[in-house]
Amino acid sequence: MSECNFAVALPSNHIREAIPLAKLADAESVDSLWTIETRLTGDAITPLSVYAANTTRIRVGTAGLPIWTRHPALIAQTFATLHALAPGRVVLGLSAWWNPLATRVGLSLKKPVTAMREVVESIRLLLTAEGPVSYDGEFVRLREVQLENRVDDTRKIRIYIGAVGPQLLRLATRVADGIVLNGGHTVAATRREAEVIREEAMKVGRSYEEIDILKMMRIRVDNNKERAIAGHKPDVARYIAEQAHIARSSEADPRLVARLRSMMSWPSSEREAIRAADLIPDSLVESLGCYGDHNEVRGRIREYVAAGITMPMLLPDNITYMRRAVDLMLEGW
Numbered sequence: 001m002s003e004c005n006f007a008v009a010l011p012s013n014h015i016r017e018a019i020p021l022a023k024l025a026d027a028e029s030v031d032s033l034w035t036i037e038t039r040l041t042g043d044a045i046t047p048l049s050v051y052a053a054n055t056t057r058i059r060v061g062t063a064g065l066p067i068w069t070r071h072p073a074l075i076a077q078t079f080a081t082l083h084a085l086a087p088g089r090v091v092l093g094l095s096a097w098w099n100p101l102a103t104r105v106g107l108s109l110k111k112p113v114t115a116m117r118e119v120v121e122s123i124r125l126l127l128t129a130e131g132p133v134s135y136d137g138e139f140v141r142l143r144e145v146q147l148e149n150r151v152d153d154t155r156k157i158r159i160y161i162g163a164v165g166p167q168l169l170r171l172a173t174r175v176a177d178g179i180v181l182n183g184g185h186t187v188a189a190t191r192r193e194a195e196v197i198r199e200e201a202m203k204v205g206r207s208y209e210e211i212d213i214l215k216m217m218r219i220r221v222d223n224n225k226e227r228a229i230a231g232h233k234p235d236v237a238r239y240i241a242e243q244a245h246i247a248r249s250s251e252a253d254p255r256l257v258a259r260l261r262s263m264m265s266w267p268s269s270e271r272e273a274i275r276a277a278d279l280i281p282d283s284l285v286e287s288l289g290c291y292g293d294h295n296e297v298r299g300r301i302r303e304y305v306a307a308g309i310t311m312p313m314l315l316p317d318n319i320t321y322m323r324r325a326v327d328l329m330l331e332g333w
Contacts, residue, residue, distance in 0.1 A: 006329045007032040007214055007313040008322070009063060012042025015050050017319050021326065022051040025058055028330055032059035034180075034313060036216075037066065038095065045078060052086040061091030063180050063216065063313065064162040067119045068097055068107045072140050075119075076126035077147055084151045093180055094119060095162035098243055100266060113167045115139045120159055120175050128155040160212065164245045166196050173200040178212030183315050184239055184246040186287045187303045190215060194308025215309040217301065218289030219316050221324040225292040229285045233277035235317070236285050238268050241276065250288055256280075297325075298333045 008025055010018045010033055022033055033051050037044035044062040052060045060082075065075065075092070082090045096112040103109075118137035125133045126147055135142040147154070161172035162180040172179045173196075181193055194213065201208045218235075220228035240247045241260040256279060264272045285291070290300040301312050314329065316322035 005311065006030060006333075007034060007311055008326060009034045009036055009216060009313055009315045010047065010051060010322075011319075012036065012044060012047050014319065015047045018047075018322075019050065019054050021319070021322060022054055022058075025326065026055035028326075030058060030326070030329075031311060032061060032091065034061050034063040034093070034214075036063045038064055038098070039101065045082075049082060049085065052082060052089065055086075055089075057089075059089050059091055060086060061158075061160065062093045063160075063214070064093055064095035066097040066102075067094050067116055068102060068109065072119050072122045073126060073142065073145060076123045079123075079157055080127065080147050080150055080154045083154050083157055087151075087153070088156055091158045091160055091178070092123070093160040093162055093178075095180075096164075096168060098245055100242075104266075111138070113171050116161065116168065117171055117175060120161070124159060127157055160214075163193075164249070169193055169196045170200040173197050173206065173211065174204050176211075178214065180313070181213065181215040181309065182246065182249065183216030183218050183313075184236075184243075184288050185215075185249040186251050187300075187307050189249040189251060190304055190309065191307040198308070209310075211310070213308065213310045214313045215304050215311070216313045216315045217304065219297060219301075219314050219325045220289070220291050220321050221294065221297050221328050222291070222321075223293050225296065226282070228291040229282050230277075232285050232289065232291075232317070233280040234270075234273035236280050236288065237264070237276035238273045241268060242266055250284070252284055256284075294328055294331075297328060301333055 012035055035044040035048045044065055048060055079092045096116055118140040122135045122140045132144040132146045134144055158177040160178035160180055161176040163169045163172040164182055198208050222228035237260055240252050240257055241264045247257050260276050264276055290297045314325045316325045
């Protein structure tokens with residue numbers, strides 16, 4: 001587990017505007033900065049390289065690089081390059097992606113747990129081997145290949161898994177250095193996920209405390225709590241309607257989920273999301289994030305920590321809320 005107590009997810013878009021925040025986090029000893037690549041909004045590598053180049057100390061990582069969109073050799077090569085830019089600071093976070101986005105771009109998410117294991121094993125092999133390596137899996141095949149001009153100590157690159165569901169959580173506990181939990185999950189769902197990790201760690205003889213468990217947290221520090229919650233309703237409607245894995249762990253009423261899906265296309269338009277937001281109760285939004293004044297936000301973050309995570313990852317939705325969230329955490333929580 002890392003020594004510092006919180007992380008920040010920075011945007012894949014609006015990169016220039018976020019650079020000062022990256023520098024602030026670096027100067028203030030925030031543990032880590034993360035970029036996210038789940039929807040077709042922005043890639044994770046471009047902003048990560050910018051934030052890495054503009055900082056000197058802080059860890060930088062991807063909180064969910066899809067394993068299906070890049071070959072493991074390319075991922076290993078990319079992170080070896082990033083390691084040369086920011087030695088000892090780069091974290092590779094992988095995700096299994098989601099449907100229907102994957103199928104709509106012609107990819108099948110067949111046997112995601114097996115695929116994730118093979119990707120992690122093959123990347124780690126490429127990053128640690130001193131010469132050519134081979135790997136013969138169902139999804140990954142390497143024949144006498146190696147990273148050329150590999151910089152020293154790429155074996156230090158830590159690998160995290162963005163895990164949803166018990167099977168992937170168990171795999172992550174066995175093979176990853178850390179685990180990233182989704183931002184659309186309730187405290188109760190997070191507690192159940194932590195218990196799966198704890199049980200699997202005991203089975204394989206691993207200490208629960210040695211595993212970084214980060215939890216993405218949607219956060220809006222605002223004295224007007226109603227405004228903060230209302231601002232996230234379109235996003236909640238969109239995520240629940242479009243992403244089944246979020247809908248399950250959000251614990252939303254199945255009738256609400258069905259109605260949202262019936263009235264929203266895929267991908268949904270901004271107009272549809274705003275209209276669907278009228279169906280989203282305040283209580284649902286509040287159960288999935290941290291909203292309100294300083295004390296209310298701190299209280300909810302503590303609930304997630306008590307549920308078993310080791311580090312909150314702040315996930316504000318714009319630069320203004322992001323700066324407020326960082327300032328709050330730096331004051332102490």
